[in-house]
Amino acid sequence: MEIFGVPTQALFGQLLIGLINGSFYALLSLGLAVIFGQLNIINFAHGAQYMMGAFCAYVLLNELAIGYWWSLLLAPLIVGATGVVIERLMLSRLYKLDHLYGLLLTFGLALVLQGLFRHEFGSAGLPYAMPEQLTGGRDLGFMFLPNYRAWVIVASLAVCLGTWYVIERTKLGSYLRAATENPALVQAFGVNVPRMITLTYGFGVALAALAGVMAAPIYQVSPTMGADLIIVVFAVVVIGGMGSILGAIVTGFGLGLIEGLTKVFYPEASNTVIFIIMAIVLLLRPAGLFGTQK
């Protein structure tokens, strides 16, 4: 069976890979958007923290024999805790300055983290065993669907929608949104805004680490796994605009799919297609698809 001269197996295979990449784009851009909403900082260390999540799972498995499912819980907690420390010790000193200093600081942090892990584990990618329960796959008739990949898509969708629900539909979320609009006023109502900001950063970082754990069995665990990814995620954020949580999720999955399609029909452009879309969006709708220009 063929569609536009492309075998359906190949087409759906690439679309699946696109959806997987899209899951990671969505998770990471969601974390960036949540952090940006509260701290007004673009967290350049996000890619490094995603990498830390993957390494955390790797170390837990190989040093402490703690498996994938516990890692899914522990790695985000551990990496999120380092995020809390970073926010308290460093980022909290920058809120009164130009926002660009936050970008520069987190860029420096990303370099330090990446260098430390390269020093400790080397540059080569390390394999991470897939959890037993999710090995194998099923034949859907038109394509073969590996179980683990299906799990990644479902799990990241669930996490994204859960985050959206908490922020847009709960009381806690309303505090968060209010603090984005007017922190002084929210503080006057007795909400501990600095602590909320700290925890928000920790949560955003934990999301990145969670993505890292989920990525570990698919991609090799390596110190540079986050560095190139984060630049693509920045482009995703520019395309979607950081105004809306749902926008970040939709753009993430959508661009993953488009990237997958490009791999089928014009593989030479698959690396650059997201950046080209970014350029087009900037020309037509500078504020981003879901953003509002201030």
Place this chain on the structure above:
Amino acid sequence: MTSNAAAVPIARTSGVLRHQQIAFLAMAGFFLLAPLVVYPMFLMKVMCFALFACAFNLLIGYVGLLSFGHAMFFGMASYTSAHAAKVWGLTPELAILFGTACACLLGVAAGLLAIRRQGIYFAMITLALAQMVYFFSLQAPFTGGEDGIQAVPRGKLFGLIDLNNVWAMYAFVFAIFIGGFLLIYRIVHSPFGQVLKAIRENESRAVSLGYDVDRYKLLAFVLSATLAGLAGGTKAIVFQLASLTDVHWTMSGEVVLMSLVGGLGTIFGPVVGAAVIMAMQNYLAHLGAWVTIVQGAIFVVCVLAFRRGIVGEIAHAIRKPL
């Protein structure tokens, strides 16, 4: 970056300030005398990167736009100059001019897109565009992929002076560096530069005063890109090599670091910053991953405790702009 980056107001708007003259003579004297004691290849590298950092600083220091993708101009000019010199057999000055012109064109295209957003978005857009240029360089046939363009001939300047002579090469690089530096000085201290500073301090005010802010930003962006290209093209001829390193995002990060260490928004800061970072890389080269760690740590320390940078601190101490 707003007032805290350039804590020292420019006291006079025209004319050359006396202490800046002294600092300039000291800098020129240093680069003239230093090759007697320091390896000239190292100094040429410093001058190339100093010009690159000065070009970058024109944007961040005087318009307040943080470009995280300046490696695209540096790298693209490096590739095109190397190609022109090696494949087309152009003389070095024409090859560099060609590379600079390519960077200028790329600057127009990137600038038109990037100035549509401000602040953090501007940084992310330039970074993404530079990554696109990186992938282009990886795939395009003329760049030689992972190998880069090697063994670029230095050729004869104006068809007369053989640049394989290290002193001729040094004099040529010195002339380009001083020329570029003076041009940036002139730009910053011109009425055009005053408008740029007005945009940095308060963009909406500049708009309300009737300035077409986007045109000023675009022109500043293109000038910065062109001068970064001049540095990149010169680097390709000096080191006879153009490679993916020149266009990778780590290069964009390095030029940010040089300007930050030297002092954002100071005339001499990027030169000092380039010298410091290059020296550090030289000494730490054998330590591998530690270079990245130390560079990252310097970023963190500078942002937290040393935002004025070396020259900025000196300028603050003597209460005069440098």
